Amino acid sequence: MNVVLLLISLMFLSHTAQAGEATKLSAVKFALNWKAEPEFGGFYAAKLAGSFEKRGLNVEIVEGGAGTPVVQMVANSKVPFGIAAADEVVLSQVRGTDVVALFAVYQTNPQGIMVHPERGFKSIGDVFAAPGTLAIQSGAPYTLFLQAKFANAKVKLVPYAGGIAQFLTDANYSQQCFVTAEPLLAKKKNKPAASFLIADAGFNPYGTVVVARRQYIDKNPKQVRDLIEAIHNGWSDYLRAPESANAWMVKLNPAMDSETVKESAEVQKPFIRPANLTDKELGKMSKERWATLVDQLFALKLIKKKPAVDKLYENF
């Protein structure tokens, strides 16, 4: 009799232990390459709406800084999920990693060149053909693309150290930017800027891409699927109603004022969801776009061999 009781209580114990296990959220880190801002709005919206927790995930969004090597951190399993640009994924795989793109926030890459409107430029070609200074990340794929396309440039290329301080003080200074961010900051400082998309010049890799290791995805398929679903819903919400996520991000990153955040969230909408894209297709990537990117990087001699396009990304 006692033995039966003991067995029953043991079963009960093990049962409750299992239940406890199931409700415990699995903690995952998600590394950004910059501070909280509308570029990451959908991720914060997902967190705010409890979308991750609903799927049993406790996602910690880790802010980054200038030069945080997120792709390398993911490749080295320091964090399971992170943010990268599509071209970084290709370079990383060619260097021997198994980092894969899972969700692309920007269908049109918002990377651009911002200039003083008084100089009367009509395109990036004009910027390169005129004297003056252009601050741009040296060695970056988009830089090499522009240098190759606009050879015999008169403009002097200088390193880009971030921010817009130099732009505000120098009338002959142009710089790289996210057209959804820095031009708005400049306007706020009473220096309206004109900007041109590098995508319009012909180089348009997916921007702000969620990445993880192939090894990790294969080991945790459900977790990855859940995370991407939550992110998708987060962005869908954020495009519809960004207010609460914006308010939270201003608190996290006081360098941004709420007015600029609001404006930026509005300006970036067509980059995330172009007119022809349905809500369901948010974040999805196409084989043609990845193949084009690989061809361009190869032509720029940034990669010596072409990786298999199918292995670069996966749509969930």
Added chain:
Amino acid sequence: MTLKTRLASWLPPLLPLILSLGAAEFAVRMAWVPSYLIPAPSEVLQSLLDDRSELTMAAWATLSSALAGLLLSFVTGTFFAITLSSSDLARRAFYPYAVFFQTVPIISIAPLLVIWFGFGQPTVIASAAIVSVFPIIASTLLGLKSTEPSLLDLFTLYTASRRQTLWMLKIPFALPQIFSGLRIASGLAVVGAIVGEFIGGGGLGSVVDAARTQQRIDRVFAAVLISSLLGVVLVGAVNFISALSLGSWHSSERKS
């Protein structure tokens, strides 16, 4: 020197190098360490060969900026040290500010240097000078303050002027310290130049910046290797001058 003694002098520094490079190569070849974390020495060598013209030009640019910065910090640092050594009041008033140069986090003020001096070499030279000036001030000051008292008494006895005492006694006696300050400063000048180039553009700093962007860690290592070679060259040059000027009389340079 016979072959044997030559070997005996080269082998001790070469052996650790060969062993560590061999170990690194082996670890990468065996896939114990992925090559995107630490490149195999053979990859670095390949990168050195592939990009030799670009790296050579970059190395020249960095070397000339580092030299200019070192010269600037030598002139200003020595002048500053002589001024400070001449009066206790001056030393108490200004020495604490010299320490500022020792502690300044160059990477955080480099963006300001660009705003002050513009893009290009002036910024790079300023950066090299700022990080290399303190060891020159500190060592020169120490040297000027540690003249043998009996010799000072002798100069006083012969009613030598302050200038004579400075040039004929204090400075010659401070030379070993001045050179040891220069040795430290010359390595720092290369570091300062490369940090300046991150922001100001040009040289090995630019190469490192671009290679990092492209996840070309082999090129990063190749550029770092060359920059440390530049440091070795500069320190070697200082050693050479030091041996020339001290060899005939000072115990620190006399052959034992």
